Amino acid sequence: MSYEAEISRDNPSCFLFLIDQSASMEDEIPIGEETQQLAQGVADSINRWLQELSIKCAKSEGVRNYYNIGVIGYGKDVGPSFVGPIAGRELIPISEIADNPARLDERTKKVPDGAGGLVEQSIRIPVWFDPIAKGGTPMCRAAGEAKQVLESWIAEHPDSFPPTVIHITDGESTDGNPTDRLNALTSLSTSDGNVMLFNIHLSANPNATPVSFSDSPDDLPDAYSKMLFETASPLTPAMRGLAKEHSFETSEGSRCFVLNADLVLLVQAIDIGTRPSNVQMEGPAREDTAVEVEEQEEPDVASNDEATDDEKPEETDWSGGDEDLR
Numbered sequence: 234m235s236y237e238a239e240i241s242r243d244n245p246s247c248f249l250f251l252i253d254q255s256a257s258m259e260d261e262i263p264i265g266e267e268t269q270q271l272a273q274g275v276a277d278s279i280n281r282w283l284q285e286l287s288i289k290c291a292k293s294e295g296v297r298n299y300y301n302i303g304v305i306g307y308g309k310d311v312g313p314s315f316v317g318p319i320a321g322r323e324l325i326p327i328s329e330i331a332d333n334p335a336r337l338d339e340r341t342k343k344v345p346d347g348a349g350g351l352v353e354q355s356i357r358i359p360v361w362f363d364p365i366a367k368g369g370t371p372m373c374r375a376a377g378e379a380k381q382v383l384e385s386w387i388a389e390h391p392d393s394f395p396p397t398v399i400h401i402t403d404g405e406s407t408d409g410n411p412t413d414r415l416n417a418l419t420s421l422s423t424s425d426g427n428v429m430l431f432n433i434h435l436s437a438n439p440n441a442t443p444v445s446f447s448d449s450p451d452d453l454p455d456a457y458s459k460m461l462f463e464t465a466s467p468l469t470p471a472m473r474g475l476a477k478e479h480s481f482e483t484s485e486g487s488r489c490f491v492l493n494a495d496l497v498l499l500v501q502a503i504d505i506g507t508r509p510s511n512v513q514m515e516g517p518a519r520e521d522t523a524v525e526v527e528e529q530e531e532p533d534v535a536s537n538d539e540a541t542d543d544e545k546p547e548e549t550d551w552s553g554g555d556e557d558l559r
Contacts, residue, residue, distance in 0.1 A: 235426040244393055245300055252306045253307060254314070254366060256308070257403055258271045258272035258366035259271070271403055276360075276363060290327050295328060296328040298328050299512055302325055305323075308365060309367040316363050320335075335360050372411040380414070394425055396423075400415075400432050402433070402434060415464035419464070429469075430466045432491075434493065442493060443493045444491065444493065445491050445494075453492070461492070465490035475504065
């Protein structure tokens with residue numbers, strides 16, 4: 234394990250999201266007193282992350298290309314899932330992403346009114362990725378496409394900080410057992426280490442117990458969750474430090490894996506997986522890069538190493554099929 238290469242404009246790194254866009258992503262997940270579709274929650278999280286990364290990479294002369302970013306969606310279709318001017322492209326420099334949102338959506342948020350109360354304030358949110366929930370869960374095909382994308386990128390950046398793949402799903406593969414395809418992703422490497430794979434399993438069940446960064450598959454409920462654990466990369470020391478900031482307990486054997494995540498745990502896992510400490514951020518920051526970042530309350534999410542029998546996903550069946558396994 235290395236993961237020590239400096240990330241700079243001359244030696245950028247790469248983030249590739251693999252997003253489940255199957256029909257079950259229409260399921261509603263509780264958010265406070267309201268609910269939201271899983272697909273919408275994931276889209277909001279990715280759009281917010283893209284905006285925040287654009288701001289972090291912004292300096293006086295503009296957004297610096299410390300990263301190439303891609304999003305591959307898989308459901309009814311499999312392929313690049315950005316929308317707007319950058320639609321159809323696989324990996325894109327962060328400066329081009331920052332300059333080319335598809336649109337600005339109007340949202341409201343509650344802010345203090347100065348008298349002890351709250352008032353709604355209108356804000357504009359840049360959108361690069363839209364929610365989709367159609368079809369099955371062709372995880373094998375998606376992992377195969379991700380491998381081709383990363384092979385090309387690594388050939389051009391052989392000494393870079395290794396790419397990180399953030400895989401977000403709520404269901405089981407409907408086009409076969411994805412173990413070999415996911416392992417093929419993490420077998421790719423630069424001179425600084427192997428590709429990192431985060432497996433983030435979402436659940437719309439408010440009673441499901443999250444399993445966060447476990448160090449053993451022994452207490453996991455079934456073959457599917459054990460597969461996600463086994464194919465996920467070990468947390469690097471830097472990631473373990475970030476996990477500690479989020480109040481998660483980890484060990485040297487902890488994996489980049491969460492089970493039964495809600496949207497808050499999703500945001501925390503993305504932060505842990507995408508915040509390396511070795512970025513060459515020289516120069517003054519630029520203050521007028523993007524519209525205001527939407528604030529999000531993050532209630533406490535406790536780390537838990539077990540899932541109860543009532544919360545186990547359905548028995549794994551990788552024989553294929555047209556329906557998403559719910």
